[in-house]
Amino acid sequence: MTGISIQVSEENGFTILTISGPINSYTFTELQEKINKYAGKVNLAIHLGGVTTMTSAGIGVILAAIEDTEAAGKKIFIIAPSEIARLAMESTGFMDSFPILNSIKELQ
């Protein structure tokens, strides 16, 4: 029990990972394992609406997933990040690197 929960679903040809709870050095390995399983293989959507905190460990995993997926010619989106997740991503100075959608409905 690490406090993080990751649910996998599919919609519109996207594999959606819905993440809630804290993402930090203690929980990120769990996230990393799940993401590595899909990154570069399918169209990926990472839903961050339920994230309560996020450190560089989590951001690193997401950035890596973005690079891998894009390199493989697949699509990747960050969906509806919570206020704190958005702040964390902004703070890296690479906000442009994160393809953010406001809701799952925007996935095509």
Add this chain to the structure above:
Amino acid sequence: MKKIAIRIIKLHNVSKRLELLCKKAVFCNENERNKILITASELIDNLITHGEIGVLGVIVTLRIEKHRITCGIYVETHNAFAEFSKRMETCKDNPDAHKPWYDIKEHRWHGLGLRMCENLADRVRYRAGKKLDRIYFEIFR
């Protein structure tokens, strides 16, 4: 309440305890709270990955003044921190001195957290001590 403190003894408690700290910080607005939560999480993450939490645990304090909020993080001294803090002191408040970079071999980013902290907090100070290492960060209001 103008001053609050918590102590984190167990690793798996870090996020819960920090959330508690922010919940107690009624004098902050949501944005400030989020900044504190991320920055403190980030710093403690680094302390844990590069050092060790020790029997003492980590003590996090929050103090509000008219124009700033100061967060202090106290941890038992470890050697790596002394070197790190010395390095940080020499390039203080100069974000260009240490840019984050992606290590393709390791498949991970470096310096990302440091950059996040610098962007979130208005000032970060690293102080190594004989018994206690301290990190302070301030958020101006």
Add this chain to the structure above:
Amino acid sequence: MGLIIVSILVSIIATLYILHAVRYFHNTTSFFLKLSTVAIFFYALLLSLGYLIAESNSELATTFVKTSGALAFSTFIFLFRIILFFPYQKKLTLLNFFVLAVSAFFVWRIIGTNDYVESVRRVQFEFIRFNGPLHNIYALIGVGIGIVCIIICIIRALTISSKIYRQQLLLIASGYILHTIFGYVFAIYLPEHGFAYLYPVSTIPSFLSIASIAFAMNATRLFHLPTVIKSVTTRILIFLLFGIPVGFIVASAYLLRLESPWVALGVSIFIFLPGFKLANSFYEKYFVTIQNESTREALEAAIAHINLASGRDAVLNELLGILQNSFNCNAIQILVETEQGRIEQAWPETNRPIILERTDPYIELLSNIKEKVILKTDIISSPAFHEYKDSLLALFEKLSAEAIVVSKEGQRIIGIFIFGAKLSGADYNTNDYLALNAIQGKLFVIAYYARHVEREALLITVQKQIGLADQIIHSVQEHIDPIVYPGVDTAYKTFSTRKLGGDLFDSVKISEHRWFFILGDISGKGLNAAMSMVILKAMIRNLLHEESDFLQLIAKLNEFIKDHLPRGTFFAGVLGFLALDKRSIYFVNCGIPAMMLRSPSFDTVIEVQGEGRMLGIVRNIIPYLKPKKLPLPHGSTLVITTDGILEAANIRGEQYGKERLTRIINENKNKSASEIIDAVLASANAFTDKKLDDDITILAINLYDTRSSQ
């Protein structure tokens, strides 16, 4: 806000601690326990102070914490020393020095070096302690000593036969175990779980172990569950009512320390002392059956009003009710000497009465102890009982007694009144002692009464009131040491026209040639006067054992009459020594109306009593006492009598008077002492037409001229 909470907690602990410590300290005789109490007090104080100032002054705080650690450590050693031989307190000077030396060594190591604690810091509530390299070893030694103590206690508790000691040992063991549990909870578990500010409260457990030992050493009775519950509730109530408000104020005063530490200290002391006093008086008012002066008098009056005519069982039953009510205790037993000379439980009736043989060492012990009122708490703490402490405690345990009153006639025990534990759980205190002391004279009477009066069933035919008192009086009169001396002829007569009297004649042989005597009249008539006479007579014999100074003896008797006999009881008579080898009489006139000396050289009768003051009127009688020496020449006659004969009146209202007495003595100058008395009585009888209606006592002493025979 945080500091307020901390300060409140600290102050409350201190309040609670001092409230109890003072009490235990007072009752404790063990040197090491006293030392531990002081050490633990400063341990708690310094640890709390260290905690409070750790944020602003790390260095001083470190010194405080080190010192408190050292104190705690030495306390462990001291307690070990106590428990090593507990329940026996052996005096082993060498061992004591060794113990002190060892603890001094550790104190030096802990305070003087960084072995135990290197430094302390506090970040708001978060207390940080940097332990020294030997910290764990010291902690291990401390815990080890604690465990050894617990094991010693438990093993000894299982093997010892005395119930009370077993209880004491188990109490100590559980105190130690609680100490460990509480210590873990407050010093480790709770601070780790978000209650960091509870850390200073971790000093409470040390108090627990000290208190358990102190309490165990003082708890000299077996627990009585309702009593325990009541006493615990009381303490909680006092804590809530006083500890918290006082603690709160003291804590608030602490906030002023930034302005001026002296103001804070002053306010704290100013609040604390009255708070302490208030709590104490509240406790005494509501939870201690107070025996103050007015209740004492009411108690005396209640016992005095017991109708002795109602029969032995009814009297004892009524007395029991009065005493139980007044002292609020769980049991009272009345032991009375039987005809066979045993001391046996007379009331309440039971299938298994307490019986003490005359030869019982306990009886011997009680005979040898001067004190008539003995409280268990006194046995433990008073040096007066030190010599007999163990056997007295054993006796008290055997009798389940908390207090006893011994009724003695001289050294002979005629009754024992046993008082059990108080229902409130409180100890018998000074007020109870004063109350018991005030009524011991009356208890004596009841014991005397119970001893001399047969069972009620046998008494049905006896005319009660008169019968009983008469029996008592006769039995008392039988105890007179007759004055038998070569060349001296004495005789006395004492009787009451209505078979009830307060007249008193007693003589006690002091040495080969000397007799003490008392002759007089106790005010009042009937049963009360008779009872007072019985008491006085017993009292005199007691005083003769205790007091060698004649005037002091009279002063004490005077005090006794004033303080212990019913209001308005006076004694009018004479006390003296007959020094027959010197043919002299030393006496003090205490209101005797007539002492007539017929001397052969004058061949006439002269009055010699002079002026005197009755006893029982003024408190300090000494200035009024005029001791006199009267030579009794060869061939002289001394006649002493109370006012019964002098005031005997005939039909016309004339009094018999001194002239008639003088004449009769003169007329019978060559008669024996008893013939002289008979002549006086015959004359008085004739004068009043055989209607003498007062108590009459008359003593005659003839000193024959032995020179001619030599």
